[in-house]
Amino acid sequence: MDYAINKFGTTAIEGRADIYRDAYAIYYSKGEDGFKGSNHWYKTFYPMFSDPTMTEESLKTEIDKIVTAHCNEFWTATNKSGIDYYVSEAREKMAWTGGGAGLNQGLQDSISQERRSLLYNDVLPGVFRQIALKINMDNETKLRAEYKALSDYLNKTVAFSVTDTKKTYAKHQVRFSPLNDKAEIANWTGKFKDDGTLNTAFTLYGHMVAGSPNKLDIYAPDADMEKDEPVKSIEFKVTPPAVEIVITEEAGRLTTLITQRSSSEIVSNFLVEDEYKSYFPEDLYPLPLEHLLSQQPISIPRDNVISTSLSGSWDAGTESGTNSQGAEWSTSYRYDVHNFDLNLTLNVNMELPVIGTDKKGLLLDGAGTYSYTVTVTSVTTGYQEVPAILEKAWTDSSVTRTITFTSTGDVALYTSSxxxxxSKGVVVYPEGIDNLETLGVILEFENPVNQISAKANYYTKTIWEDGKEKEETDSGPVNIDPGAILLNGSKIYFRYPVN
Structure with a gap:
């Protein structure tokens, strides 16, 4: 009896499961709402497979999410007809008798899993193969198109021309560089024509195979290109359809400020001589600054911004002699420029040929500020007999003067032309200047603010005939007008042209 009851219960449970399987199968059969054929899966999954941003893991996750939702659709509100409707359909079609009770989550999951397995094992593999085939075909089509585009691009002919406007390199030899071992050297070697032009052509592929040379080396007409260095190298960038190079003479510019007078010329005749004694004047300007600049020329950077600080000293040595009255004298001079700071920007600095001549003219204009501090030390000595009524005496005396001068203000730098x-005007053209002669360059000091401090130390030693001696010292300020030293509009002159 127990066996019979158990057997009956098992059969009843299996029957309930089978009726739900049949109802589930009807919902997913062709013509019903749940049917999804291979075409549907192809259209659903193809965009995902062809999306380059999706990783393999994210693709698997998204596919399984869609498949699982599809397999569970029968049990959800997506099934608009409802589960009972399809159970009734199953009874009618399959001649089922009895109720449909006993549906639970476990049974739902089991039936859905069966369909999920069916899709992964029987339906989707074919879909995935079709998608892979389509993607491969699309990729091959794209690859062929890209290959053709690349092939067409690499086979483009690039016209290469060089024009030397001055014909400086007429008949000169040329060679592209650098070239690799695969390059046919002769194909990348040529010569300028008499008119200063050079024309050739190459394909991008040939250029690449030869090592992608990016320089044109120019050699003398009789040069051995295997041994000699090029006289000029021109870098270029390959930009289809043509590379056009025009060699022009680069506009010149002033690069250095060199004083018109040499250092020896500046200090020549510095000693002042008269019938009583000779002496060096206490020159605070221009001698110290001009002499310093003659020994330390100022370079002009390519950006035309001058920012320099110069210091230096010079000692004239000691000059001595005896005057017509028999008195002995000596004098010495020394300057110490503690700093000459010059900060100046040039708005124009350009050389152009002077039309109708073999000379060049300079266009130069700039402004800035300066500061200048110099100390001058002068020593004057004398030895002479002092007239006396009763007893002879001799004096040995000296005066040491120390003067420190400081000046700050504005400067202008321009040409003297x-x-x-x-009777004619000066005209500037792009190719040159007409009717202009440049004589030099001027540094002009403007709006100077001057300060000075000066001191004198006196020493006298008197020796009488009987051997007695007396020494005396004294000191005091020296009155000098600072405004009379470096005047507004003071100038220092520099050479042009500079050799």
Whole structure:
């Protein structure tokens, strides 16, 4: 009896499961709402497979999410007809008798899993193969198109021309560089024509195979290109359809400020001589600054911004002699420039040929500020007999003067020029200047603010005939007008042209 009851219970449970399987199968059969054929899966999954941003893991996760939702659709509100409807359909189609009780989550999951397995094992593999085939075909089509585009691009002919406007390199030899071992050297070697032009052509592929040379080396007409260095190298960038190089003479510029007078010329005739004694004047300007600049020329950077600080000293040595009255004298001079700071920006610095001549003219204009501090030390000595009524005496005396001068203000830097023909005007063209002669360059000091401090130390030693001696010392300020030293509009002159 127990066996019979158990057997009956098992059969009843299996029957309930089978009726739900049949109802589930009807919902997913062709013509019903739940049917999804291979075409549907293809259209659903193809965009995902062809999305380059999706990783393999995210693709698997998204596919399983869609498949699982599809397999559970029968049990959800997506099934608009409802589960009972399809159970009734199953009874009618399959001639089922009895109720449909006993549906639970475990049974739902089991039936859904069966369909999930069916899709992964029987339906989707074919879909995935079709998708892979389509993607491979699309990729091959794209690859062929890209290959053709690349092939067409690499086979483009690039016209290469060089024009030397001055014909400086007429008949000169040329060679592209650098070239690799695969390059046919002769194909990348040539010569300028008499008119200063060079024309050739190459494909991008040939250029790449030869090592992608990016320089044109120019050699002398009789040079051995295997041994000699090029006289000029021109870098270029390959930009289809043509590379056009024009060699022009680079506009010149002033690069250095060199004083018109040499250092020896500046200090020549510095000693002042008269019938009583000779002496060095206590020159605070221009001698110290001009002499310093003659020994330390100022370089002009390519950006035309001058920012320099110079210091230096010079000692004239000691000059001595005897005057017509028999008195002995000596004098010495020394300057110490503690700093000459010059900060100046040039708005224009350009050389252009002077039309109709073999000379060049300079266009130069700039402004800035300066500061200048110099100390001058002068020593004057004398030895002479002092007239006396009763007893002879001799004096040995000296005066040491120390003067420190400081000046700050503005500066302007410009050219000194004149018209070659005073009856005509000066005209500047892009290719040159007409009727202009540049004589030099001027540094002009403007709005100076001057300060000075000066002191004199006196020493006298008197020796009488009987051997007695007396020494005396004294000191005091020296009155000098600072405004009379470096005046507004004071100038220092520099050479042009500079050799």
């Amino acid at each position: 004149r018209a070659i023909d005073s």
